[in-house]
Amino acid sequence: MPSPAATGPDTRAPVETGLLTIDLAALAANWRALATRSAPAECSAVIKANAYGIGLEEAMRALLGAGCRTFFVANLAEGERARAVSAEAVVYVLDGLPPGVGERLAAANLRPVLGSLEDVDAWTAQGYAARAPLSAALHIDTGMNRYGLPPALAGEAARRAAGVRLTLVMSHFVSSQLPQDPRNAGQIAAFATACAAFPGVPASLCNSSGIFLPQHPHLALTRPGYALYGGNPTPHAPNPMRPVVRLEARIVATREIAAGESVGYDATWTAPRPARLATLGVGYADGIPVSASAHAEKLAAEALVGGQRCPFVGRVSMDFVVLDVTNARAARCGDWVEIVGDTIGVDDFAARSHTIGYEILTRLGTRYARRYVG
Numbered sequence: 001m002p003s004p005a006a007t008g009p010d011t012r013a014p015v016e017t018g019l020l021t022i023d024l025a026a027l028a029a030n031w032r033a034l035a036t037r038s039a040p041a042e043c044s045a046v047i048k049a050n051a052y053g054i055g056l057e058e059a060m061r062a063l064l065g066a067g068c069r070t071f072f073v074a075n076l077a078e079g080e081r082a083r084a085v086s087a088e089a090v091v092y093v094l095d096g097l098p099p100g101v102g103e104r105l106a107a108a109n110l111r112p113v114l115g116s117l118e119d120v121d122a123w124t125a126q127g128y129a130a131r132a133p134l135s136a137a138l139h140i141d142t143g144m145n146r147y148g149l150p151p152a153l154a155g156e157a158a159r160r161a162a163g164v165r166l167t168l169v170m171s172h173f174v175s176s177q178l179p180q181d182p183r184n185a186g187q188i189a190a191f192a193t194a195c196a197a198f199p200g201v202p203a204s205l206c207n208s209s210g211i212f213l214p215q216h217p218h219l220a221l222t223r224p225g226y227a228l229y230g231g232n233p234t235p236h237a238p239n240p241m242r243p244v245v246r247l248e249a250r251i252v253a254t255r256e257i258a259a260g261e262s263v264g265y266d267a268t269w270t271a272p273r274p275a276r277l278a279t280l281g282v283g284y285a286d287g288i289p290v291s292a293s294a295h296a297e298k299l300a301a302e303a304l305v306g307g308q309r310c311p312f313v314g315r316v317s318m319d320f321v322v323l324d325v326t327n328a329r330a331a332r333c334g335d336w337v338e339i340v341g342d343t344i345g346v347d348d349f350a351a352r353s354h355t356i357g358y359e360i361l362t363r364l365g366t367r368y369a370r371r372y373v374g
């Protein structure tokens, strides 16, 4: 079990009580694996939300090194950060064209994902101002009911987009992580019909899980996010991806309590027997969800202490998590324990925290020491 204390000299040990280690070699390997699976389609990388919490600039540089040329971010600010990393990369902005952002999108050579006829008109006008049609993607909504044009408006959008350089038409799966869900086939068919209105324009439908669907609806371009960062795109099967994120926390206190004593705010957990406890110096202010807390009749999250899985007990507080280390009695103040890593994957920790791995990653806190390796 490598931990900073065990694998390196003391100078490696951070002063922080939480340590995030991000394996950029694993990130690059995950992209290569997804690119191979996507071929002959191009494989892009979704680096929105600070590259799912791991750091947009670091992730983008590693992905460029692996051969990725097309990126998706959520908004203008992320797009400008991506453009600062690479002048050449193709960068799409998923949130499209909210009022007031067109000029800066154009100035930074970012491509909005247009989601309405109004967006198409606004980007056409932006192109007149620039004296040349500007590049953009168009989103067709085939079932999310979240963003994009209904398929019925595809023909109208194609006519209205005559003054736009459409470089991509795209849609997004509702439940591609469930390969048996009939919605997948329905969306594939609806999108194919809509795409007929855009002859010659590259099409894109697959997020991470979509790449693993039996229909292989890879089209011209795939758009993985979560799987790049080590999340499992096939929750019904073992995770084919390499872990990228390792989250460790330091034990800042230990104690023994008697049977019947409680732990934490509102005494939500009571020791059924004498227990040894270890307190970690991380909490919900660092992105550890309150829903990871032990609760009657629910799984609680666990941390790996000296190779032993030890449950969270009591409610997660702002800066502290308490573990029951009765089965890992050697745990000492100053020791590092794994919260997410090679043994406790991000999907495992998320399931025990009653949320999804995407939320765990994108909420990784700002107080951790961050180390990039590989």
Ligand SMILES: *Cc1c(COP(=O)(O)O)cnc(C)c1O
Binding pocket: 046, 048, 094, 171, 172, 206, 207, 208, 209, 223, 224, 225, 226, 227
């Ligand atoms: C976030 C997002 C993706 C990436 O999805 P993952 O499930 O993380 O692979 C792809 N396309 C769109 C439109 C998205 O919003």
